[in-house]
Amino acid sequence: MQSHDHEDFLQLYSASEPTIRAFVRSLVPNQRDASEIAQNTAVVLWRRFHVFVEKHPEYKAAELEVEDIHAHFKRWAMTVARYEVLSWRRDKARDRHVFSDTLHEMLSSEAEEKEPHLEKLQYALESCLKKLPQDRRDLLLEAYTARNKPQELATRTGKTLNAFYQWMHRIRLSLVKCAKRTLATESYQ
Amino acid sequence: MTLEPSKLFAKYVDGTISPEEFSVLDERLSKDPNLREEFLEYMRVCVVIEDNAPIFEAQKEGLLELPPLNKPKPSKLIQFAKWSVATAACATIALTLWTFYPKKTPAESAITAQVIDLKDVEDQPFEVGDKIGLNELQIASGWVRLELPKGVVFDMYGPAKGEFVSDQRFRLDSGRLNVDVGPLGKGFTVVTDSAEIVDLGTEFGVEIGDDSEAKVAVFSGEVEVHSNKEVKNPRLLTQGEGVQVASNGKSSRLMSINIADQDKISDSSAIFADNINIRDDFTTDESLRYYGILSGGLREGVHSYTTHPTVRWKSDADQEFPTELQGADLIQTFYKDRLERDLNISLDVKNPSKVYVIFDERYPTPEWLSENFTETDMVVRSGPWRPVMIVQDILPDNQGYFYVRYKVWSKDLSPGETLNMGESRVPESEGRLFRAMYGIAVRENVQQFAQANTEN
Numbered sequence: 005m006q007s008h009d010h011e012d013f014l015q016l017y018s019a020s021e022p023t024i025r026a027f028v029r030s031l032v033p034n035q036r037d038a039s040e041i042a043q044n045t046a047v048v049l050w051r052r053f054h055v056f057v058e059k060h061p062e063y064k065a066a067e068l069e070v071e072d073i074h075a076h077f078k079r080w081a082m083t084v085a086r087y088e089v090l091s092w093r094r095d096k097a098r099d100r101h102v103f104s105d106t107l108h109e110m111l112s113s114e115a116e117e118k119e120p121h122l123e124k125l126q127y128a129l130e131s132c133l134k135k136l137p138q139d140r141r142d143l144l145l146e147a148y149t150a151r152n153k154p155q156e157l158a159t160r161t162g163k164t165l166n167a168f169y170q171w172m173h174r175i176r177l178s179l180v181k182c183a184k185r186t187l188a189t190e191s192y193q
Numbered sequence: 194m195t196l197e198p199s200k201l202f203a204k205y206v207d208g209t210i211s212p213e214e215f216s217v218l219d220e221r222l223s224k225d226p227n228l229r230e231e232f233l234e235y236m237r238v239c240v241v242i243e244d245n246a247p248i249f250e251a252q253k254e255g256l257l258e259l260p261p262l263n264k265p266k267p268s269k270l271i272q273f274a275k276w277s278v279a280t281a282a283c284a285t286i287a288l289t290l291w292t293f294y295p296k297k298t299p300a301e302s303a304i305t306a307q308v309i310d311l312k313d314v315e316d317q318p319f320e321v322g323d324k325i326g327l328n329e330l331q332i333a334s335g336w337v338r339l340e341l342p343k344g345v346v347f348d349m350y351g352p353a354k355g356e357f358v359s360d361q362r363f364r365l366d367s368g369r370l371n372v373d374v375g376p377l378g379k380g381f382t383v384v385t386d387s388a389e390i391v392d393l394g395t396e397f398g399v400e401i402g403d404d405s406e407a408k409v410a411v412f413s414g415e416v417e418v419h420s421n422k423e424v425k426n427p428r429l430l431t432q433g434e435g436v437q438v439a440s441n442g443k444s445s446r447l448m449s450i451n452i453a454d455q456d457k458i459s460d461s462s463a464i465f466a467d468n469i470n471i472r473d474d475f476t477t478d479e480s481l482r483y484y485g486i487l488s489g490g491l492r493e494g495v496h497s498y499t500t501h502p503t504v505r506w507k508s509d510a511d512q513e514f515p516t517e518l519q520g521a522d523l524i525q526t527f528y529k530d531r532l533e534r535d536l537n538i539s540l541d542v543k544n545p546s547k548v549y550v551i552f553d554e555r556y557p558t559p560e561w562l563s564e565n566f567t568e569t570d571m572v573v574r575s576g577p578w579r580p581v582m583i584v585q586d587i588l589p590d591n592q593g594y595f596y597v598r599y600k601v602w603s604k605d606l607s608p609g610e611t612l613n614m615g616e617s618r619v620p621e622s623e624g625r626l627f628r629a630m631y632g633i634a635v636r637e638n639v640q641q642f643a644q645a646n647t648e649n
Contacts, residue, residue, distance in 0.1 A: 010581045010582045011529065011581075013581070014579055014581055017579065018503070018579075025240065026236075026237060026240045029236060029239065029240050029243070030232075030233050030236040030237070030240075033205055033206070033208070034206075034208060035239075035243050043593050046579065046580070047580065050579075050580050101205065101210060101212075101215045103219055103222070104219050104223065106223055107219055107222055107223045110222075110223065110226075110229060111222070111229060111232070111233070114226070114229055114230070114233065115233055118230065118233060122233060122234070122237050123376070124376075124377065125234060125237055126237050126240065126241060127344060127375060127376060127377065128344070129237060129238055129241040130241055130245075131340065131344060133241055133242070133245060134309070135322070142249070144242060145242065145245055145246045145249035145250075146246075146249070146250075148242050148243055148245075148246035149246050149247070149249065149250040154207075169203065169204075169207050169209065170203075172203070172207070173199070173200065173203035176203070176235065176238045176239070176242075177199060177235075179238050179241075180234055180235060180238055183238075184234075
């Protein structure tokens with residue numbers, strides 16, 4: 005492999021990484037597993053990058069527009085990620101909440117198909133998260149950091165554990181609502 | 194009792210779902226495509242929160258000097274060295290004055306923006322979170338961050354003046370601004386007397402200089418610079434590249450830019466002291482990259498290179514970041530320069546200073562370094578690296594990340610003396626080895642620093 009391939013890979017992968025992570029996260033129940041699968045995907049992509057390059061001679065010959073190259077790479081990366089999730093399912097299906105094969109297949113296809121919409125939504129969600137009042141945003145983010153146990157945060161905020169989970173759910177729903185409103189009203193289309 | 198579907202989503206992501214509830218969720222999702230779409234959207238919220246949580250945690254622990262999410266990120270601020278002293282003086286004496294002109298006529302001439310953040314603004318007529326209609330924008334001092342239609346994040350630094358011609362076009366008359374256009378605001382254009390800067394999906398900065406020249410630096414993505422003289426032949430700039438377009442339309446490479454933390458903007462002591470002059474021997478035709486100078490900015494977690502999005506300077510494993518380096522002026526180099534043959538970087542300073550070269554510890558030390566610099570006992574790392582060739586002989590840590598270790602070399606430099614630094618690459622005679630590009634840091638008033646440390 006030529007040294008410039010490594011630079012190219014880095015650029016292509018960096019641009020696709022958020023999509024790959026989000027795609028994987030949609031298909032597995034927890035963040036830790038999603039991170040592990042995304043990392044494995046990165047390793048496979050790197051090992052097989054020469055195959056991608058060979059299959060796209062026009063890429064080597066610099067005949068593709070940069071955006072097209074990224075689109076090709078992203079599609080390939082999502083296919084690889086899909087296989088990595090399947091492999092994870094084979095290993096973990098017995099001891100985790102894993103969706104049925106049929107549902108998994110439907111979600112994978114639809115996540116891939118709806119990625120442009122989901123990407124826009126994600127961007128709007130980032131903006132909506134920033135607009136949350138600081139105390140609520142801090143508490144929400146704190147709940148997602150490794151060192152905090154939900155029970156401790158619930159106690160600290162004077163809520164029962166169940167009420168705390170419901171509070172987080174309401175915030176998540178309000179973020180989705182905010183993002184959809186943003187997409188609809190601020191000419192994101 | 195059957196829970197509504199979205200509550201099942203919540204239980205699924207919170208890990209509190211029972212086997213029975215999980216079966217119900219699986220069944221409902223399998224039957225209902227609309228519900229699957231809602232589920233995918235709900236999962237995307239989790240991705241956003243999970244992505245932001247580690248940043249929040251690091252901020253809270255002081256690992257990153259990033260302000261909280263609704264405060265400015267440490268975005269780039271162009272403070273070109275020759276203007277810095279003047280800017281500091283202005284910041285000190287200027288009366289803070291904001292003028293958000295009301296709509297001249299109904300909506301067609303004004304755009305709607307949301308105030309995301311402000312700093313050092315007195316008597317402002319609005320608060321963070323307000324939605325305002327505006328066309329002309331003038332700031333005597335301070336800083337404002339606005340969110341424009343299509344998610345464009347617009348930072349303006351006083352003193353500055355300009356006008357929104359439309360929601361996708363801003364005319365900058367004076368001062369500086371940074372624009373983070375995001376994926377949906379592609380095409381956002383900044384117009385100046387000498388050039389038009391058209392965004393192609395990116396983050397970039399523009400500053401109007403003393404002679405009306407436009408200085409443009411790209412922090413990520415790409416922009417096209419159309420100078421008034423070369424309208425049909427725009428210059429494409431990518432991440433880490435910059436040009437200055439003179440009032441006569443001639444453009445040339447921008448050798449370095451000052452990058453400062455937003456937090457320090459009004460702190461005149463933090464304004465770059467115009468001490469460093471760095472350059473290399475690439476011409477405008479050969480390269481448009483700039484060196485990023487982060488005044489007093491060397492510390493744990495700061496970006497190592499102008500062009501690498503993830504790699505940051507870190508302390509050695511289980512060690513503190515070296516005190517002597519902490520707070521030195523950091524010069525961000527170009528990480529691809531590690532491959533350059535016959536690289537020649539020159540540096541001189543206005544005040545007596547100590548220069549540090551942070552050099553990949555693997556493989557032989559080049560002569561330009563060992564003959565002119567003294568090896569210190571300080572060690573730092575850069576990372577996390579992806580599995581690229583630079584880290585081919587390094588084992589990942591227990592998180593799967595790769596870090597490169599560097600030794601730190603130092604040399605005293607007097608005013609009038611020029612320091613030359615050479616290439617980073619390993620000679621071919623040594624085999625096919627990949628070394629990371631070195632970093633450069635400068636500390637002036639070294640004696641004062643040493644004295645203060647002794648007293649402490």
